[in-house]
Amino acid sequence: MPIDRAVPTGNLLLAALSATDRALIVPHLEHLSYAKGSTVFEAGDEVTHITFPCEQTVVALVVATRDGRTAETVTIGHDGAVGGIVGPGRMPASANALVQVGGPTLRLHADRLLEATVRSASLRDLFARYADCFLAQLVQTAACNALHPIEQRCLRWLLTLQDRLGGDILPITHEVLAAMLGVQRTYLTRILRTLQDQGLIQVGRGRITVVDRAAVSAAACECHGRVRLHCETVLGAVYGPAAHVARAEALPATG
Template sequence: MPSASASLIEGNLLLRALRASDQALLAPHLEPAVYAKGATLFEAGSEVTHITFPVEQTVVTLLITTRDGRSAETATIGHEGAVGGVVSQGRVPASTHAVAQIGGLTLRIEAGRLQEAKRRSPAIDNLLARYSDCLLAQILQASACNALHPIEQRCLRWLLTLQDRIGGQTLPITHELLAAMLGVQRTYLTRILRTLQEQGLIRVGRGRITVLDRRQMEGAACECHGRVRDHFEMVLGAVYAADGLDRLEPPPAEGPGGAPERRNGTVRG
């Protein structure tokens, strides 16, 4: 197994869950790829030639864009999953637009290579089938959430989903990007974030949102985040590593102007 792929495999929970023999089937065909923030993995209507496994803190969002240019998130995928023909079984036209929401490393495999590995290994086939079910559950729950729940709860659901995938309490997200994910105007979202900040749930900074009270956020959010997470855990096991979230340190205090407080000459946060 090439050393680069072997080390990166540990950064994706799906790949890491496979036995060494099954990893060995995939490793020669997994190629590292780096995506900048905002980069397109594939566009709606294009043929999906590769399946991409985000590594560590890389996060990909699946978007639906309407003819008038508006967009909304249908699924957010991080190191717990994969994007690109996972549900549809390979080289078929994409129904969504896939964008690197948080840029970074990924592992890619050509769709035909993955199909061959699935034919050779029932374990790989079973794992990806289970993940496909979980991804579909996330998409369906997001559709219901977008139709039925108020923007405040949808915003909290999305922030919790992102924190699940990157860990830590500071989320590198701009108002513009979050507004696009939720399908609302930035000015409207700014008012919503101000309300959530006044409630002591988050702290809004330039290009980032800090989670202040995860448990209260979960209580104030709709049930959609919890349902998706429970489904993942029932079908795939504890892919979100909730115990890791429980061990997070409190967010750093901010200095004047909202900058992270400096302690002992270093910037914390």
């Protein structure tokens, strides 16, 4: 069902649109909610839609090997979109898009985005800048997975998730986090225990709490900070401090 163009989206990328560009996009958006653990698309699927996670919804692009192992390559929340962003859309997906934190999304057919970008140079520029940030995260994650120890990779992933949720309590299980990092659950449990003993996190049932964000950032590798700085430089209006304040004001109260 198409949404009213006056309804807040809960997505920073869409919220950054000018009124003129919003008129080209918003009438074609559709509401779609995903449960935690569901799939937006699978590797090999023709990607016909762009999905914009809203509020606290988080989607990860995950590569699965033929021996059953998995690893996260990009994590997308209210800051962006998944599917048909880097390419022109309607291309086979190279990874599985899995919902890590369930919630609302907005969906746009790839043909509608193509039509809108043909009509608007500013819209083309915005999505080109986002594609650059998307690729920056992809490239940095590849380097991180190859070069950094599991403890730093784990902290980098937790910081990335925290950015997209906006709170200290992360609703993530050991099993899911192990799948994102490409390690065995038992091994990850030992790593989390070590990080908890260091006072960085608190591990609970179905959740991990970031106890000290500054300490976690200091203990993590430089990958998270490097991607965040790049994105704020390229898309300052979307990812800058003012955007985060606007998002916090728009989120529903909890507690």
